[in-house]
Amino acid sequence: MVIPDSSPRDVRCAPLSPESLQVSWQPPPETLVHGVIQGYRLLYEPVPATEQHDIAEPRTKMTTALKTVLHGLLKFTNYSIELLAFTRVGDGVKSTRAYCQTKEDVPGPPAGIKAVLQDPETALVTWLTPTHPNGVILRYSVHIRVVDGGRQVDVRSISHHSPSHLQYQLPGLKKRLFYEFWVTAFTKVGEGQSSPVVSLTPSSKVKASIVSFGGAQLAAWKSDVRLPCRAVGIQELKRQWLVGDSPLNQQPRLNIAPDGSLLLSTVQRSDQGEYTCVVWNEYGKDVITYHLRVQVPPGTPLLLMTESTQHTLQLQWKLGDDGGSPIRGFVLHYKLEHGEWEEARLDGTRSTHVLANLRCGTLYHVYVTAYNRVGSGSPSKTLDVRTRGGLPLLPAPADLLLLNSSSVALRLSIWPDGGCPMLYYVVEYAPRLMEVDNWLVVSNNIVPNRVYVLSGLKPATTYKLRIKAHNAAGYKEGNYQFTTLSLLGESREPSPHQSLEDVQANANQDNKHNLARREQYYATVRKLPPSPGTLECIPEYSEDIRPYATFHVPGPQSSESTKLQTFVYRESDASPTVKSVKSEYCRVKKSHQCDEYDSFGSESDTEPGTSSRTESSNQLDDGGHHGDMSRSYHPPVSRLAKPLVNSIYPGPEWSPPTVDPLSSVERRPFQRRYCQTHLPK
Incomplete structure (x- = not known):
């Protein structure tokens, strides 16, 4: 039995809710299943909206039906879905990826909000987009409440129709009043949850404040990173960047922009860490800290071969470093010794794979690479591994050749195959005493498991025989030498220095001798x-x-x-x-x-x-x-x-003793x- 050679057909998906999808399919063709389908395995994972977002770990679900519902999904998220059928032998071929998006919902709260004095009479409110927008953000609403002595005197909401402009200025502040702010976001489904409430009190002494937001910052290897540090306040502002606890020194790849942002060019993994911006004036100071994490390609996998058969190689690998980003997949590269490279793309959750349908007794070069959202890592060490089996062996002449006076029968069915099935034979022969080798090709495609008769030979004549036995692992050449029997069935050993003329003379003399014998009978x-x-x-x-x-x-x-x-x-x-x-x-x-x-x-x-x-x-x-x-x-x-041992003179592989018949x-x-x-x- 073998694994299914086809994937499930007509894979379809449809959203049922913001957190569920329905998937349906048809089974693969029966002729390509090669067994009884035990069930189906679905592999699904969210597709990242941008390169700045990490992909979640792939998930798997098994079922025996032709329809299933995936629950607990992210809202308004695009999912890739693959499907395969499996039998007792193993997993079949994966279907083509299908993509389906869950339905929209109301958005989550904005990820952050700040309210600071830009001057004694103006407030500046800034915020971040929701971590889970759950749909397309159409607008924001800024809510303001004014309190005087613990008594609410004004509440209003201002619709902010620029989803990309995440700030709002409120002029005309009055002293001795207390101002509170919060923000909500809207999708087509409706208004989402509110951000936390922030407050401020107007003052003539406006201290230095940073309106940017610190926090976790994710960067891809060799990309350029900008860490904003936008500040407001009266009087002259002073600013300083710290790396860890040490002041930042000017470096070729580190620069401070005119607006106070820190620019890092072609970031390396050694650049990840904490970056702190400090701003102050005579009325106070403000601090934000970025936690920079640089994602790099995965490390080098350790590849091993655990088992081999005539047509398969079972491989296993281990990956130590994922590069700071979840592994999206592995690519197994393999090729014949003198062939072209082929690839097998595997899921990021896999750590073993069986290369199937390989040639018997053949050397393969294999290595594996891992990749994440940043790119592919360094390849593993290339393994030189061979499937089981080897070149054909050489049979004994006495087992292979059956002689008479005008032909020799080749018992090709007894040829040892070396562990790989025989494919064909190439047979050539020539008289031993030819001054110039003039090999006669009998056939270059003799099928195995048969007896092949080489006829039209002369009696009592020595010939050279060359046979190339081919199997999937290659070919082995056997060189033999034999002497046909005389007309009376006599076997003779040829003289090592006998010429062609002597052979012909002996043949004529044998004919005369045979006639004389006949008369005597x-x-x-x-x-x-x-x-x-x-x-x-x-x-x-x-x-x-x-x-x-x-x-x-x-x-x-x-x-x-x-x-x-x-x-x-x-x-x-x-x-x-x-x-x-x-x-x-x-x-x-x-x-x-x-x-x-x-x-x-x-x-x-x-x-x-x-x-x-x-x-x-x-x-x-x-x-x-x-x-x-x-x-x-x-x-x-x-x-x-x-009779054969005394009539057959093989090449250097065989030297049977000479026996007088x-x-x-x-x-x-x-x-x-x-x-x-x-x-x-």
């Missing part, structure tokens, strides 16, 4: 003096019947019996023998005594009445040690114990046999 019957009776011998056992049976040549009518000589070619003996009869059933046509056969090899074997063909048959009976029979006779291949064949001596009627008295 059909040798005529030797005529002997007549005998008083005629003997007819009947075989007793079925194995006594041979292709070359008794030849009885009728002669002139005589009282002398004729001696019969039987030539029998036994397939198991690999040489012709003489079959005489002893203790067999004989029928005597005439009651004359049978003459005794002369023993082979004795002087009496050649009698005056013996023909030249009979002499040839006698030479055959003696084992063939004269004339063309001076060569050693080799039994048929089917009867040799190990005739040493295992027992030569049986010819024995004299008599018929009952011809036993010597």
